Amino acid sequence: MSEQQGGLEEGGDYTPVGSRRTFFGWVTKVAAGLVGLGLAIPLAGYVISPALKRRVQSWVEVGRVDSLPEGEPSQLEYVTIVRDGYLEAKTQKAVWAVKQPDGAVTVFAPLCTHLGCGYHWDTTDRQFKCPCHGSVYDVTGAVLAGPAPRALDRLPTKIELGRVLVMYKEFKSGLSKSVEL
Amino acid sequence: MRIYEWFDRRLNLTSVERTLLDEPIPGGASWIYVFGSATLFLFLLQAITGMFLAIYYAPTPDHAYDSIQFIEEQVAFGAFVRGLHHWGASGMVVAIGLHMLQTFLYGAYKSPREVMWMVGVVLFLIVMAFAFTGYLLPWDQTAYWATQIGLNMVGTVPLVGEFLMKVMRGGELLGALTLSRFFAVHVLFLPAILVTMIAAHLFILRRVGPAGPWTDERASLGRETFYPRQVYMDAVVMLAVFAILASLALLVPFPLTDKANPSDTSFVPVPEWYFLFYYELLKYVHGPLEPLATWVLPMVVILGLFFWPFIDRNPVRNPIKRPAALVSGLLFLLVVFSLLGLSIKNLYAVPRVDPALARGQALYQQFGCIGCHRIHGEGGAVGPDLSYIGDTRPDREWHLKHFRDPQSVSPGSFMPKFPLDEKQLNDLASYMLSLKRTPS
Ligand code: FES
Numbered sequence: 225m226s227e228q229q230g231g232l233e234e235g236g237d238y239t240p241v242g243s244r245r246t247f248f249g250w251v252t253k254v255a256a257g258l259v260g261l262g263l264a265i266p267l268a269g270y271v272i273s274p275a276l277k278r279r280v281q282s283w284v285e286v287g288r289v290d291s292l293p294e295g296e297p298s299q300l301e302y303v304t305i306v307r308d309g310y311l312e313a314k315t316q317k318a319v320w321a322v323k324q325p326d327g328a329v330t331v332f333a334p335l336c337t338h339l340g341c342g343y344h345w346d347t348t349d350r351q352f353k354c355p356c357h358g359s360v361y362d363v364t365g366a367v368l369a370g371p372a373p374r375a376l377d378r379l380p381t382k383i384e385l386g387r388v389l390v391m392y393k394e395f396k397s398g399l400s401k402s403v404e405l
Numbered sequence: 406m407r408i409y410e411w412f413d414r415r416l417n418l419t420s421v422e423r424t425l426l427d428e429p430i431p432g433g434a435s436w437i438y439v440f441g442s443a444t445l446f447l448f449l450l451q452a453i454t455g456m457f458l459a460i461y462y463a464p465t466p467d468h469a470y471d472s473i474q475f476i477e478e479q480v481a482f483g484a485f486v487r488g489l490h491h492w493g494a495s496g497m498v499v500a501i502g503l504h505m506l507q508t509f510l511y512g513a514y515k516s517p518r519e520v521m522w523m524v525g526v527v528l529f530l531i532v533m534a535f536a537f538t539g540y541l542l543p544w545d546q547t548a549y550w551a552t553q554i555g556l557n558m559v560g561t562v563p564l565v566g567e568f569l570m571k572v573m574r575g576g577e578l579l580g581a582l583t584l585s586r587f588f589a590v591h592v593l594f595l596p597a598i599l600v601t602m603i604a605a606h607l608f609i610l611r612r613v614g615p616a617g618p619w620t621d622e623r624a625s626l627g628r629e630t631f632y633p634r635q636v637y638m639d640a641v642v643m644l645a646v647f648a649i650l651a652s653l654a655l656l657v658p659f660p661l662t663d664k665a666n667p668s669d670t671s672f673v674p675v676p677e678w679y680f681l682f683y684y685e686l687l688k689y690v691h692g693p694l695e696p697l698a699t700w701v702l703p704m705v706v707i708l709g710l711f712f713w714p715f716i717d718r719n720p721v722r723n724p725i726k727r728p729a730a731l732v733s734g735l736l737f738l739l740v741v742f743s744l745l746g747l748s749i750k751n752l753y754a755v756p757r758v759d760p761a762l763a764r765g766q767a768l769y770q771q772f773g774c775i776g777c778h779r780i781h782g783e784g785g786a787v788g789p790d791l792s793y794i795g796d797t798r799p800d801r802e803w804h805l806k807h808f809r810d811p812q813s814v815s816p817g818s819f820m821p822k823f824p825l826d827e828k829q830l831n832d833l834a835s836y837m838l839s840l841k842r843t844p845s
Contacts, residue, residue: 237429239630248633255640259647263450266482267457273481309461310468310475 274309283382283389286331290386292323297332297345297352297363304392317392319379320345320352322363331390332365333377340397352376373400426632431617433627434635438615440504442639443646445603447497450647451535454490455592462542464588466581469544470664477661488654494536496650498679501529509734512722513616519714521609524602526711531599536677538591544584549665550674552587553579558687561699579667619722675752682741685748706737764829765836772823780840788820795841804834 240248286300301318320332332352336343341356351368352361359370366375380391394405413419430438461480463472476483505525508514514522541552556579560570575582617623629635676684683703690698709716717730724731769775777787798804806813808830811820825833 237427237628237630239427239632240634245633248637252633252637252640255644258644262647262651263453266485267453269481270457270483270486271460273479310463310471310479
């Protein structure tokens with residue numbers, strides 16, 4: 225009791241001092257710290273979690289091998305279902321496919337490696353051309369001109385029972401190496 | 406500390422700190438004074454968890470349910486954050502109740518703290534409004550039908566009820582407009598009002614000072630500063646409250662019911678426990694007396710609470726010396742808690758499962774029906790799937806005949822005859838009929 229009264233000030237208010245005061249302050253800080261941590265950790269995970277989720281990738285049929293002209297790129301459009309958080313949305317994708325003489329199919333991601341514009345196949349020049357900043361690629365995807373830092377990105381492709389299956393991916397633009405997003 | 410000193414020299418923080426922490430408490434710090442700060446803590450917790458829930462929540466009928474399900478199932482700690490917010494709401498009602506009870510018992514609402522009490526009553530009503538508007542947001546069956554009832558109660562108010570109900574609902578039906586306005590009220594309007602009222606409540610507290618013990622002799626024994634001992638007590642209680650809520654959030658899952666379905670009127674909604682006593686009260690009042698219970702009585706209670714400092718004009722604060730106030734307070738609590746108790750008892754008395762169903766299910770197991778039939782993905786695929794047989798074959802007679810002699814109702818069936826007596830036949834039929842898409 226004497227210690228409690230020890231902090232008596234002129235106004236008649238008292239305040240605990242010494243080891244009592246240290247104890248109260250210490251418990252207060254521990255309690256605040258525990259509650260803070262108990263909230264901060266789950267809440268940080270809560271906010272970050274969608275950023276760490278890998279997109280589930282699956283094989284999608286984009287067309288039949290027979291219908292592809294050999295050596296001539298064709299744009300294949302297909303519809304896939306994309307999960308966007310709690311929404312499921314149908315989106316249309318279009319990839320460029322080239323049938324090789326041996327029957328294999330090369331599929332290019334539809335975005336220019338420079339800044340991600342959509343490019344097209346120029347049938348007269350026999351080149352892929354990007355209208356944005358003038359990148360040009362040949363039929364194998366190699367860069368011929370323009371600011372493109374690397375060849376066109378190839379998508380994993382396989383052929384099953386005459387059907388062309390592709391796994392759609394996106395890649396970081398502007399890098400000299402292909403880096404998946 | 407160097408940073409603190411730097412700011413202190415410029416902003417003169419030490420004097421602010423003194424004002425905040427050296428507030429004198431008449432009679433010293435006490436564990437009985439923690440309810441106010443516990444309520445404030447819970448409000449902050451609700452605000453924080455609410456903001457985080459809003460990161461994923463979508464307030465439209467076509468996405469609200471999915472977004473909450475996404476929080477529950479896909480987001481890391483999502484169920485925990487939602488659980489904290491859910492249990493925090495109950496905690497807030499409990500804390501505010503205890504805070505008011507303590508204020509009442511100590512006569513702390515008496516002059517010069519009448520305004521503080523009145524602001525407190527308004528704060529209590531705002532918290533109830535939070536609870537009501539928040540209940541709809543998950544947009545599941547419980548939310549939908551409980552809100553439907555709440556709105557219909559508003560509709561029973563004479564003259565203006567119909568109009569009021571439509572305003573709250575945002576039109577003719579409980580739908581998109583209702584959900585978005587409940588959401589806006591819950592996350593924008595009410596918090597703004599609540600923060601203002603809390604500021605007023607605390608401002609008044611600092612102007613008139615805490616009430617302290619009810620006898621002046623004990624209060625004059627000494628005045629202890631708010632820091633460090635009261636702060637320490639408040640902090641310990643806050644930690645305890647957080648620990649309780651976190652364990653509830655972790656251990657008691659709070660799943661969604663089915664997505665709101667306006668066409669399914671068979672759903673029996675149950676309001677949150679703090680509205681239960683009122684729900685129970687309405688069971689006893691019908692017909693022309695209904696507005697009395699839905700409108701007059703709550704009005705009387707709210708106004709009575711609000712003006713209580715002027716009704717109880719006895720200046721004495723010692724509870725023993727004011728039996729009238731104490732008895733009326735006790736009586737009020739007794740009524741509320743008996744109604745709550747009755748309601749909970751009734752809820753549990755409703756037989757969740759007809760005993761015949763359990764017996765029928767046991768027979769189903771005993772005779773190995775599961776070998777050929779499938780119920781919700783379990784069992785063989787030889788015979789028909791029975792998951793929703795109650796919907797496709799609602800006729801009891803058919804089942805009875807079928808069990809006795811399957812060939813008689815479905816020729817060519819290779820289901821064997823089972824030796825069942827009348828009671829067993831009936832039990833098994835009851836079980837079959839209960840297998841419905843929407844269990845009644
Ligand atoms: S994006 Fe294709 S050239 Fe810039």
